[in-house]
Amino acid sequence: MASSLYRILFALTFSIVSAFLPQSAIAQTSNSKIGIVLMHGKGGSPMRHISDLVSPLEGQGYLVENLEMPWSGGRNYDVTVSAAEAEVEAVLSSLRSKGAQKVFVAGHSQGGLFALYFGTMHAVDGVIAIAPGGSVGSSLFREKLGESVEQARRFIAEGKGGEKARLFDFEGAKGTYPVIAPPAAYLTWFDPQGAMNQLEAVQGMNPSTPVLFIVPTNDYPALLKIKQQMFEALPKNPRTRLYEPNSSHLGSPSASVKEIIDWTSAIANMR
Template sequence: MKLFVKLFAVAALGVSLHAQGDTPKAGVVVMHGKGGSPSMHVSELAASLERDGFLVANLDMPWSGQRNYDVDVATAENEVEAALTALRQKGAGKVFVAGHSQGGVFALYFGGRHRVDGVVAIAPGGNVGNATFRETLGPSVEQARNLVAEGKGQEKARFSDYESGKGTFAVTSTPAAYLSWFEPEGAMNQALAMRSIKADTPVLYVAPTGDYPALVRVKQEMFGMLAKHPLTRMVEPASSHLNAPSASVQEIERWINSVSQQ
């Protein structure tokens, strides 16, 4: 009798492990912030996700310190879509995009235009539609528009970029690519991106309590622009803007697991 019980227990354990192994994993595309890289502020998030069983693609995005807006928005969308396809091919049952700062705004924009199971926007920033960006980068945007109109859209030139913690700095890009990123009513207008999210796409909005003051002021307004979904929510980790990805790892994992079980 004892032998039968032991054999039954082993068999049950085997079935349980087999069932766990057959459960599709969630896939996550991780995107860093402006001037960053996969090895900087999002590295701990990406490593933790992978260590805890998620399929992860930690991408070097066009706004990285190395790339300087080397491609336009549409090409960046294709890069993320290719990463999502690769995750699905590896067995991801549900897929998510998670971005920090400028990556957060792009994740929202992408989530409004492509099929994903959820969007994680971590301290989203770089909203080209706000007054500071319009005023600070207005001359560069006008310069890019003029060069495109003159047929010089693919000839590299120097433009201005802006970041709350850094101020204004120069970038070298083609006018066409630059304009696709900085057009005030374009892809990186956060309000438009928020409103583009469909009601069937849940969003985790990570708003750190120690974020840049301008982002703290608008977080409730921005969050209120999202379509209502029972799993859409805001979390407010006690961290700075730059540390927000690391500080929210557990909340992000719990949320992705919750969405994946639906």
């Protein structure tokens, strides 16, 4: 009898206290079991545009890991796509060990494209692709990097796949520029039919994995042109959503904070 009375009193006390808590505190409590991996754009770093998400997410109680990926300015495609997948998977395992019950991968620009690819074969609760770009399967990439890709193939055929060589990358705002990378690793990123072919990535998405597909209204023209095609190519999922913030390509992470919090929270709290 005393035990039952204690439980009733405890429940009433919790309800009263909760009513006076600020909404941010309630949100932090409900989001404390969400883990999210963030990945920057091509040639960037964890300290640039994607970093705008870190403090708001941590402020809501998320467990956040902001990674330096192989396409950063400091790494220059130093490892293969499969090795990059293993890096992300290890961090997801770490988040789960820290108590994350729902885990998401989020990326900006090339990071968004890699997040889509990652979702084709890894178990996550959702993928957030922020202004995804850099599809090596596009005609523009084939034109700009076709010769470099063939050069990488020749190096591999000559047994030099592991020796760093001067190859090339392409980014819309910068044009073509050199990278020093092992040809065997480089080819996994730039093979037109490989992992960074965006259409194949979205078509290969696990239908049970929802996607928050973010394309800012002032994104690069080439990305705006393919926006609808890419979104419609995703497998149907009731939680998959197209979000179009009023921002530029570079400003899209900070412009999407509220939507990312709302979307991941809704998925995490599904019954």
